[in-house]
Amino acid sequence: MDKVKGIADKTFNKTSFLVPLVAIILGLLCGAIAMLAGGFDPILAYQSLLKKLFGSPYDMGEAIRAITPLLFTGTAVAFAFRTGLFNIGVEGQFMMGMTGATVIGITLDLPWYLHAPLAIIVGALCGGLWAALTGYLKAVRGVNEVISSIMLNWVALYLSNYIIRAFFVAKGQQKSDPIQESALVSIGWLSDAMDHARMHWGTVIALLGIGVFYIILWRTKQGYELRAVGQSPDAALYAGINVNRTIVKSMFISGLFAGLAGVFETLGVFGYQTMLAAPWGYGFDGIAVALLGGNTPIGVLLGAILFGGLSYGSAGMSFGAGVPPELVRIVIGSIIFFIASHGIVKFFIKPFLGRRADKRKEAI
Template sequence: MENAKKIFNKTSFLIPAVAILLGLIVGAIAMLAGGYNPILAYSSLLEKLFSSSYNTGEAIRAITPLIFTGIAVAFAFRTGLFNIGVEGQFMMGMTGATIVGVTLDLPWFIHAPLAVLTGAVFGGLWAAIAGVLKASRGVNEVISSIMLNWIALFLSNFIVAKFLVEKGQQKSRPVHDSAMLTIDWLIELMDKARMHWGTFVALICVALFYMLLWRTKQGFELRAVGHNPDAALYAGMNVNRTMVKSMFISGVFAGLGGVFEILGVFGYQTVMAASWGYGFDGIAVALLGGNTPVGVLLGAILFGGLTYGSTGMSFGAGVPSEVVRIVIGSVIFFVASHGLVKWFLKPFLGRRASKRKEAV
């Protein structure tokens, strides 16, 4: 039994891989039930992703905001908080960047960093509201943060429509070129795909996520408070301040995702009829990645790749978007059901344990 447990630990990387495979198999069954060819569908998905440099670049662009929102959710999870308000923080990051990008006219080396910083702070402060409510009044952060999503949506729309709107349009005035963070040479290289510096910043944030939580004293305090607030309080840590700080940092990551959608992709902000959905997708990405930095990166690549490649499944194999979401949902289900995946792996791992015992 002990040997089997050790093998489970050593082969734990198999669990997400098998979970993804099982999810794809269930998706294939769903496609067969609907009269679609799963082999053609999956090949069409891969063709969509890699058939041209433009499609590959656009897939990277679709993955980038999921890295930010996935990190935001995972960071909060790791510190004992469930930040379900990443969607609102994402929108507030967009709004902060738009305000600076539209209203100010500065040299690029001041304008662009100021817009990024403002959007990040907007996202962090919006998340900190839920942290303050939890720390001071014991309000559950799930309830407060999800309600703040709606407030962020309507507040963002109000700011754009009242102060930033392009006359006769349902969008803001264009962001000044000095604030834009596109990469012109990479856009040309990727055949006009919308490439921007946010992709590189997202990768830096993955590294910062790891360094902050596991390589600093502050990270130890954040994790300690999340793991056991009473023990942390007994050890002399300021639990309430740490909760607010954790939510703020999580919101900064989410806000950066919104910043680069404005400064790197669109160059303006619309009056939104509904939320973008990146924040809620970030929950799935964090779950897929096991709330680890590298796991979030890989989860974002998988989730973003499936989402962008789904158009290839639709056009190449006639698979409707609802069936594509079944595939994604199946993958998430099996990733979340670690016990079920281990049950599938148990016979294989049991044989390995027996062979090791015989060898000894």
């Protein structure tokens, strides 16, 4: 009986690994079919994509730069998912983090060892508090977090634009004044080594954030309470856990990660904040990263590398094979579709798993 259980566990683990892998392959195949339908060469397109990613130190550095915000937003979404919440407001939290860092970066005149950390902390807190507002509405007023957070995305967009336009806009432009150099977080020596790619400390902090994500949820008492509330609020309440406070706490931590994504785009990449007509899109891509990664720390890392690489490499497909960048979004959308449609993916891998399981049973 134990041997049969062991076979079942191995089959489950193999399935959990194969589903995202097969989903990626199917997504790439769908992208290839779309390219063929449009008269493009998919082999040349994917070769051009890889060449864009690894063709020079500059391209590798810029690919890492494109991956970094997805590490933050993917972690933000995955953290909320693990605690039973659907944080679809990462986009708004991203913009509030960006705005908080911009305000500190422009207005204060401090030494670099105080200015940059303060801008990072304030920006992260702005993202966390913006997310905590969604948590408060759910905990106290019973408002569904999907509805409130997606509406707050647009509030954050227009509020950010208003703050920049009213107080910090550069004369005759649609962006803020430059952030003071003492608040910038670029890594000069690494940027020089990567042919002046926009490398910054956000990449290091994003990787540390993935570790923090794991430690908080699986190695602390607070993490146990957060996951318990996500699994069953009624059981958690019966066990003496303050459910409302835990919901707000979960959204606040999730918003901290999202806010950091915006902070480092401002302080590490651009050095100013632009007024936007629509959200950046990093928050919604973070949902895809979290789904692809199964809401696990390592999964988020791999998902961010895949999505960031595809997004940055799309320029290579355009120049090398004439493929419109929109076709890359078809690939990403196809991967998300197959990840969400486990039944379709399992249909493709079930015969393989069935034969392997039968052989193990026969061996027993």
